[in-house]
Amino acid sequence: MTTTTAPTVVHRRSGLTGQLSALGVERGGVLLVHASMRAVGRVDGGVRAVVGALRDALGARGTLVVPVFTPENSDTSPHYLDRVRGLDDREREAVRAAMPPFDPAASPAPSMGRLAETVRLSDxxxxxxxxxxxxAALGPRARDLLAGHRPDCHLGEDSPLARLHDAEAQVLLLGTGFDTCSAFHLGEYRMPAPPRRSYRCVVEAGGRRRWWEYEDVALDDGDFAALGADFARTGDGSAVRTGPVGSSVSRLFRICDAVDFAACWLASHRTGAQARTLCHAPG
Incomplete structure (x- = not known):
């Protein structure tokens, strides 16, 4: 018996652009993107073509923003705890000693995916x-939106998320779920008296590598999938637009709606002592 394999669909930049526009990506707007290239599928030109399609849909006056988080340079992050699990004290100290300090011009963001890294490395x-x-961002508003990101404020009022909220940016979950939605973290800062915790990471100061410890809101994305599911039902489902982009099912919504909903939802679903000591977000 002869078996046949279904042909692999190859998506093209122009087709992706059309799908993004049909989904509602605004020309001249600001777009924060979380992406799974695996979900998007095979694309002629690869990840660069996907970045190109996003910029085509936004137009010359639009600005593309991506998270390029670096939990790899912290010893208080879940990434570090997973990495050193089962190691003895000497081995654990060797891991800490090998962590490079953060360099905004050069530090990679391997855990954020290929699209985010491609944007970060773009001219x-x-x-x-x-x-x-x-x-990281590309476009005419990139510098203004990313300026003033205080080192003791992960994702709050002195971070790009607050500037994106002011700009009424859109958020695109390109083949990803609400559990990846960094915008919800701004809602954590806008809860009444959010719990706080200590963070520590490697930085460079005066040409020397050093550990820096600071306090900030205790980030917790463990309930973001449930939060997102409830958010998607608001306004009879009108808050979130869903549609195909490549082979993925993608979601588009306004960051203002997401943050405002998250602040209320989190305040009613969490107690002050409920926040987890560590979260899945960088820390």
Whole structure:
């Protein structure tokens, strides 16, 4: 018996652009993107073509923003705890000693995916200065949106998320779920008296590598999938637009709606002592 394999669909930049526009990506707007290239599928031209399609849909006056977080330079992050699990004290100290300090011009963001790294490395890209939760952007508003990212404020009022909220940016979950939605973290800062915790990471100061410890809101994305599911039902489902982009099912919504909903939802679903000691976000 002869078996046949279904042909692999190859998506093209122009087709992706059309799908993004049909989904509602605004020309001349600001777009924060979380992406899974695996979900998007095979694309002629690869990840660069996907970045190109996003920029085509936004137009010359639009600005593309991506998270380029770096949990790899912290010893208080879940990434570090997973890495050293089962190691003895000497081996653990060797891991800490090998961590490079954050460099906004050069530090990679391997855990954020291929699209985010491609944007970060693109000509003309701008990156914010936070040593753990930086963002990268391309477009005419990139520098203004990413300026003033205080190193002791991951994702709050002195971060690009607040500037994106002010700009009424859109958020695109390109083949990813609400559990990846960094915009919800701004809602954590806008809860009444959010719990706080200590963070520590490697930075460079005066040409020397050093550990820096600071306090900030205790980030917790463990309930973001449930939060997102409830958010998607608001306004009879009108808050979130869903549609195909490549082979993926993608979601588009306004960051203002997401943050405002998250602040209320989190306040009613969490108690002050409920926040987890560590979260899945960089820390």
């Amino acid at each position: 003309g890209a701008v990156r914010s200065d936070h040593p753990q939760t930086s963002f």
